Each structure stands twice: as structure tokens, then as C-alpha cells.
Amino acid sequence: MINIAVDAMGGDYAPGEIIKGAVQAAGMRDDIRIILVGQEETVREELKKYTFRDGQITVQNAAEVIATEEPPVNAIRKKKDSSLVVGMNMVKKGEADAIVSAGSSGAILVGGQVIVGRIRGVERPPLAPLIPTEKGVSLLIDCGANVDARPSHLVQFARMGSIYMEHVVGIKNPRVAIVNIGAEEEKGNALVKETFPLLKECPGINFIGSIEAREIPHGGADVIVCEAFVGNVILKLYEGVGATLLSMVKGGLMTSLRSKIGALLVKPALKETLKSFDASKYGGAPLLGLNGLVVKTHGNSKATEVCNSIIQCVTFKEQGINEKIRESLGREKSEEGKE
Amino acid sequence: MINIAVDAMGGDYAPGEIIKGAVQAAGMRDDIRIILVGQEETVREELKKYTFRDGQITVQNAAEVIATEEPPVNAIRKKKDSSLVVGMNMVKKGEADAIVSAGSSGAILVGGQVIVGRIRGVERPPLAPLIPTEKGVSLLIDCGANVDARPSHLVQFARMGSIYMEHVVGIKNPRVAIVNIGAEEEKGNALVKETFPLLKECPGINFIGSIEAREIPHGGADVIVCEAFVGNVILKLYEGVGATLLSMVKGGLMTSLRSKIGALLVKPALKETLKSFDASKYGGAPLLGLNGLVVKTHGNSKATEVCNSIIQCVTFKEQGINEKIRESLGREKSEEGKE
16 A cells, blocks of 8 residues: 655645545555645545545645745744645655645755655755656756755766656666757866766766757657756746747637638647647656655646646655665765765 | 958858858848858859849958867867958958858857957857747847856846847847746855846846746846856757747647648748747847957858848947947946956
8 A cells, every 4th residue: 555645735726626636546546545634624625526435535634834935944844734744744754655745846845855854875855857858758857956966966866867767657778868058078067077977987877978958858868967957947948938839829820710710620639749748647746865755746736737646656656766766876875985 | 331251151051041141131231341251262153143232242262161060279279261260350350340150159159259359348258149039039148158157247248138139139128137946036056146136236237137947938038147058058948849849730730631731721820920939030149248249140040040140240330239338347347446
């Protein structure tokens, strides 16, 4: 049985869509138990709308809610009875294997480190969302947790990202690349130049060199390594350019009668195409390298993304990702003779 | 009379498209003289295809060509008789007001600094392309010249970018923003945190704060300030996501008979829409802060972009951009009591 805590109060569509997604996930697997963490009365009221197997969904009361705009460190420290802090403490105590939250990104990152805690040997836990590409999906690691990272952090990101892509997403021997401003080895800023040779020598990963941002949407690598500032820019620009282009295309189709008729005809095919460029079907972004699993889903997550994030936790647990990370980073330490 | 040197040998479609673009520009303005720099015989042969006003286009022989893959510093130092070096020397000596090249980016950046030279007071000359947005166009500064920049460089980028947007692109009191991973002032990496208060206090610019990458395609600011590594990622991802999405949309439209018929109907409207998301109509990217003007156009530039880049040089010169930069950065120095 895998136990998954779900922050019922976090996100733009909480608690409605969060609970709906949790019920969907419960319906898909017999071997999971979902603990909805939040204001008990509200959550129970919402749960009444659905039917589910007895005992498969339980409610854990938490009186407080962390708002998106609250300073994260303060929120985690002071709101001991918030849904996020209560849920994370359940992961810490082993009462839950994972927690899924669509709440404040900052609070999730801080709480993951402070409450759930890092795996021994992990220097900085990265946030690693899957992003859609022409060929499928790539892992962007780190995209928001550790600005001004050091080379050794990036090497760990490459290792953890490889394990995740191979065992959760199912890509054999995933290609690892570092984001750079040119394909040649001598290109880059100080961080990339220092990291590049370390990645080249790093055992157990399939390092293919630099990747220019242009190649990311084409699926040029499976694990895209970068420090968090750059990763965040990539993630958000991905969304921004996509949204802008599509809204312009839609607007363009409405300019004449001819194009309006054409739009009706192309709509189903277009919808199908764009669905394949939508990452929400893969669920949320895991915060890797913690003693447990923390998954951050988009603030505007609807039921499907919440459901997929829960299923993602199951694969993560079944595949023993944290054991593999412990083993890989432990091995690294031994090789360096530090342990 | 404004004299513009054009590197006839640089770029994927040189010399054909370059020369075609130069002839187009010459046809549009009486007050410019274009000097085509390159292998004289080849250039003259190509020029025979066109008619133009006597003396408006001349040829300056340069026997060598710098290839894209050559190490830039070496190329600039050793190939004294290359089209790029000869053209840049003309700018240096005042025989030309500007040079346009679609050749090696690295060589253009190095040559700009080493041969043409910086305006006194300019610490690092940034490369500043215009990028398309939903609302028009924004200036991305710096996008490739100075990785690992310091806060003082970014402040100069903001000043120079504002002058350019106001007087070349014609946007009154342009909104300046710094690329960041959140909208709040306390967010960011070390560079952004240090730069933010300096921009807030910087006179003569309309600083509106941080901009998240997501807001760039929506036209959230007119001058987008960032260090070169981040700027390069933004520029290339812009191109990459756009190209991928459009090829997916095109592919999607070919999946059924119904959508194929629809595609025929929407094609003209779609083409019109996407044209407005194409930055090539604005010309190339200026390298700002030099004693003269160096404009880098895309390696795959066709005649239209070359022509627009030449016209851009005219506006730059007419508006006295370099004089304004000198005045602005000189004033900064006096204010700091350093002069």
C-alpha cells in the first residue's frame, strides 16, 4: 500500500479540483491510500460529491492555509497547522510516502528542505518538471530551487535526473545535456565551463555535451541540466511563447469568413496536435533528493494534473527512486574517498 | 550622406542575398551610399544582375572570408584582409558610419570591441536584438556579448537600450524591466538582487521592475535587461518553441482530409498572423556602445533582413544614437563624481 498526502487547500482551484483529482486517482489504483490534508469540514463536504472505496481516501484536519503571496520561510515556520506543513510532517514521519501540492512554490521548496529533509549526500534538492517536446518529453533540472548553484550541484542534478527519466518516465539510457550558449566545449559562462568536464567524467550518466536553448523543444536531450535561474526562464518562456503564438493563431483564424470556415474544419486535428504539446498529462514537478517525495503541481492545476501527479508518486515509490539516488550519490562519495 | 559597409561574404546566403538586400536598400533611400566589402570579382559579377544609381553602391575588395566555425579572436587577429575586418576598419577610420554582417557572431562581437572600439565610459557593448511580441517588439539586451556580467554593465544596458528603443524604434518613454524568476523585489539570483536597486535609482530610464520570462512574449516591457547567457537562452528558445509549435500545427493540419481542406482555407490568414511574429522585418541586432555601428543579422538572413538592417543603420545615424549614449553615460560618470 502506498500512502499519498494531498494538500487539499493549495492551488487556484482548491479544494474542488484537487479533491476531484484525488478521487480519480483512487479509482485507478487499488494499492494507494490518499490522505486529503485540509480544513476537515470543507474537505468532507466536497468529498460527499463522490463515491470511492471505503478507507481509500481519508481526511487529515489542518486548520490553516498558506497563501501564495506569503514569504515562504515565515509561512513554513509559523503556520504549523497549515495543510502543507501537516502533510509534509506526515511524509517526514513516514505516515505518507509522498505529498502532492498545488500551493505556493516557495513554501513547497522551503518545506521540502526544512521539514522533509534531504537524502544524505544530496547538496541541493532540485525541482525537475517534465517539459513537452516534439518527440515526447524532457526533464528540466533545476528549474527553480537553487539559484547561483555550484558545479557539484549540477552534477548531482544530472545523476538524479537520469535516474528519474530512466525509471519513472521509462527512457533507457537518457541523454544528458547542459544548457549552453553554443555547442562547443569552450563556450559558456563560468559555471558551465567548470561543470562541463565534471559531467564528462561522471560515471553512470549518458552525457552528450551542451544543448542550445533552440534544440530543447526539438527534444535534443532527455535530461536538461541547468541552474535554477536559467531553468526558470526556460520553463516560463516555454509557456509564454506557446500561449502567445496559439492566441495569435486563434485570433488570426477569426479574421475572415473564409478562415472562420477553415477554422471549424481544422479544429479537431489542431486540438489533438496541441494536446501532445501539453505537459500536464505527466503530472507535476518532483523535488528530487528528499527523504520522501514532494511533487509540486501547477498553481492552476485541474483534476487531471492532480490525478496524474498522484499516479506519478506511485511509480516513483514502486521504482525505488530514492533508494537508487541514495545508492548513486553514496557511490559517488565512496569513489571520492569521502566516506 | 550616410555610408554603410556591408559584409558581402558573411552568412548562409552570401553573397547572393546580401547583395540583393543592399540593392533594395539603395533603391529606397537617396541619401545612403553602400560599400560592399568582399572578393571583388565575385561581388561585381553578382552586382551585374541589378541596376542602381551610379556611385550609390561601390565595392571594396577583401580577399579573405571568416568562416562561422573559426575561433573568433584568431580570425579577427589573423585574417586582416577578410571582408569583416576590412569593413570594420572602414568604420573605425570613419570611411563608413556602420557595418552590417550576417557572418560569424563571435567574430562580429570580437571585431566590434577590438577594431571599432568602445565609446568612452561604456564598460561592455551589448548585443541587442529586437524580438517580436504580441504587442509589437521588445529589445532584448544583452543576448550574447557578455556572459557573467556585473551589475554596472546591466545598468548601462538599460540606459543604452532605452535610448535605442525611444529614438530608433520610436517608443516614447520605454518600459525597462530586468529578467527575474519572480515579480517581487527580493527574488532573484545574486546578480539581479544587486542590480535591481541600481536600476531603481538610475535616472533617465523608466524602470518598471522585474519581468518573468512568461511575460516577455506578451510584451510586458520594451527593454528587457539581462546578462548574455540568459539573453541567449531567451532568444534561442523563442525561435525554438515557435518553430516547433508551428511545425506541429502544420503537421496536425495534414492528418485528415477534413483538416487538409480547412488548412487551405486558413492559410492566408495564418500567414498574415505569423508575419507579425517575425522579427526579421526590424533588421538585425545592433552591438551598442561602439564608436560607430555594428549590426549583426541572422546567419540565415535573406535580402529583406539585410535591407532592413541597412535602413536601421540610417535611423541610428540620423537620430544620433551614439551621441546620446555618450551624453547619457558621460552624465552618469559626472554624477558619480568620477570625472
